[in-house]
Amino acid sequence: MMLFTKLLLAHLIGDFLLQPKRWVVHKEANKVKSKYLYLHVLLHAGLMFLLLWDFSYWKTILVITVSHYFLDLGKLYANPKFKNKTIPFFVDQLLHVLVLYACVYYENLYEHTLSLTSLIDWPLVTAVVFVSYPTAIIMGIVLEGMSNRIEVDHKSLPNAGKYIGIIERLFVLTFIILGRWEAIGLLITAKSVFRFNDLKESNNRKLTEYILIGTLLSFGMAIIAGIIYVGFHQ
Incomplete structure (x- = not known):
């Protein structure tokens, strides 16, 4: 649980606290050619390494970083197709969190998910x-x-x-x-x-x-x- 919490914290810091508005505007205008897209993804990787402080998780961080790049890129190209911009935003955030969850509990993903659903009120x-x-x-x-x-x-x-x-x-x-x-x-x-x-x-x-x-x-x-x-x- 602590691993997932730290990864989620890194995501929240990288996506909200350390992403200036001009980065977002530049990414939306230039998409795959935006330098800030790559800087943003590398920032996420750095935050995960910093918070975990354990290089044995490098594979997990690599998978999350790569997936973050493709999810963000997909959202940039999907955004213009939606009048309501909250839809791609929340779908993107949900997918990011699901990737974190899958990477942390991949060894017993089904069992852990089943145990979580049993706790739902x-x-x-x-x-x-x-x-x-x-x-x-x-x-x-x-x-x-x-x-x-x-x-x-x-x-x-x-x-x-x-x-x-x-x-x-x-x-x-x-x-x-x-x-x-x-x-x-x-x-x-x-x-x-x-x-x-x-x-x-x-x-x-x-x-x-x-x-x-x-x-x-x-x-x-x-x-x-x-x-x-x-x-x-x-």
């Missing part, structure tokens, strides 16, 4: 998934008739409300699992403070009622999911 996974997009869709359907009657005189970020709702429900679920019900009250208070100016300036009773219903519905569904999960484990 499936009720928790179900609760987390439920309070994310499924709840957002359910709320959209329930509130659809009301939202059509609301006149909004200000612009907001696309899907900002949906993502805020998902994040707040994840917080609520976490607080319930940890038994910190008072933190939910603080979360509601914080959201009310942020919303106060919008509601005050709009002076729109329908908007106020719509936001209040949406907030209570969002928190309520997260609380129900949390109570069911906690009850499942009692």
